Amino acid sequence: MDNRIGPDGEALPDTVVISEWESPCGKMIIGSIGEYICLCDWVESKRRDFNDRRIMGRLGVRYSGGMTRTIRRAIDELEEYFAGERKSFDVPLLMVGTDLQKQIWSALCEIPYGETRTYKEISEAVGHSGRGRGCAGQVASNPISILVPCHRVIGSNGSLTGYAGGLDAKQYLLDLEARYR
Structure with missing residues (x-):
């Protein structure tokens, strides 16, 4: 299991907050832990269960539905991207993997x-x-x-x-x- 320590050394909560969002090309599930996005996956993805198990297992967290400022920020940036107004993303990411x-x-x-x-x-x-x-x-x-x-x-x-x-x-x-x- 990865430690629940963020990239800047801060302790992370024991919950990933998740929310669904409808993009122009499919429904997505976006998850945040603390100030970081750790999940932005397609609801219908064949790898969803695998990705969820990896995140929950490595971080020792559970999922809980809701909305956070970080998720709202990610959605705002994604909407700007789909409108052709954004070419890169600024929302902080937490990559959970090997x-x-x-x-x-x-x-x-x-x-x-x-x-x-x-x-x-x-x-x-x-x-x-x-x-x-x-x-x-x-x-x-x-x-x-x-x-x-x-x-x-x-x-x-x-x-x-x-x-x-x-x-x-x-x-x-x-x-x-x-x-x-």
Whole structure:
């Protein structure tokens, strides 16, 4: 289990507050712990249970429905993003995963708005060259969709590959970014 200590050394509560939000391309569940977003997942994602178990297990927390200032801030930033008014996010994130997962998810945050990278390029960026397939599994386990832009990762042949929100949502997000780039 990870300690419930935030990135700045502060103690975190024992509850992740969760709230559903309807995005233009699907319903999402957003979770905050303290001042951090730790979950922004698609309600219909096949990996939802896995992501929930990982967050609850590693942090030793429970989920409780509600709304927080942090969730409200994330929703406001997401609404600005979908309106083409925001190209990056400022809401603080708490990535809950293995060291490798957190490295890969951090690398995703470095992909500029409106651009894409391949799994191989992400793998190389974190020092795991030649492990594109293994990287794909770590990208797929990202529990903070859109805010950690895993939708910007594509196959080596330029094709869209799996996405927790579905390929239609992935295409929607890439088209949105291309339009407002």
